[in-house]
Structure formats: C-alpha cells, structure tokens
Amino acid sequence: MQRGLLRSSIAVLLLSAAAFAQSQSGESLGDIARANRAKQQAQEASGATPRVITNRDLPAGSSGLPESSPSDPMTQVSGVNRPDRYADQQLSNRLAAEQHAAGQWKARIQDQENRIADLQARIDHVNAAIHNSVGTAQYDTPANRYQAVQTERLAMMQQMLDQQKRRLAMMEDAARRVGMNQ
16 A cells, blocks of 8 residues: 555656656747747748749759769769879779788688698597507407497598588688689
8 A cells, every 4th residue: 555655656756847847948839839930921021032943943054064984973073083093092992802801711711721630630539549449450340339439429520521621612612703812
C-alpha cells in the first residue's frame, strides 16, 4: 500500500516538474506561429518576394564555360584545365593499392604455407612415434589400443593436410587471377 502511494507521488512530482519546466521555457508554439505569420505578411506588404529562377529564364545558348574534354568532369564544372597530376595521382594510388593487396596475399599465402609445414611436422612426429613403438616394420596393424588411436589420429591429420594444401592452391590461384605474380 505504501509502495503504491510512494510510486504515485513520485510520478505526480515528475509530471509537475516537466510541466513547470515547459511553461518556463519561453514562448509557446502559438506565439512563434503568430510571429512567423506576421513576418510573412510584412514581406508580402513590402513587395520583396524572392525571385524564383527556372530553366525558362536561362538563355538557350552556351553556358559561358569554355569547351573541355568530357573525360575530366572538373574541367566541365570549373572551366579550368587540370594538369596530368590528377591522372598521375590516380595511377600512384592504384599502384599503392595493388602493392598493399599483393602484400596481403603474400602474407596470407605464407601463413597458409606455415600451417601446412606445422601440420606436416606433427604428422611426421606421430608417424615416427607409432613406428618406434612397434619395433619392426613387418606389422601394418597397430599392436595395442594406443597405437590404434594414434593411427586414427594420423589419418585425420592427413585429411586436414590435404584440405590445407587444396586451400593453398586456391589462394595461389586467386592471387594470380587478381594479377599478383607468385
């Protein structure tokens, strides 16, 4: 009961504070609208209406700008011929972007090659551990449960290695397609 009374009194206080703040903020919306209407009526009475220019008001001849090549839009707008620095800058930016892309491709390919080398080293280590515990090469089947698990693990790692090699080949192919020479 007391919580409900407390909540309702807090709500009433907040609403009254908001109403008080709104009444103290200055002009009401009606006052602003009246002032705006009076300003418009004063402009109409003085005859100083803004002039609207349409395409019909413009001359039908040339625009007054010198003729330029359509390849350079800035020449058409400003009427000033730009030197070839703009084209040189574009070429420089494009070459820098290509070098950056080439660097990214090289880094990704190198990372993939490192993954393959690491996986190959792990495969070689597990393979050596299996063959060292058997002692002779005449048995192709594992001697105990641990060797059977390691053989299964070796087969899975070999599949992962094949998958990583395919991924490397796809990455190298994609890098060649975008123009990077490996």
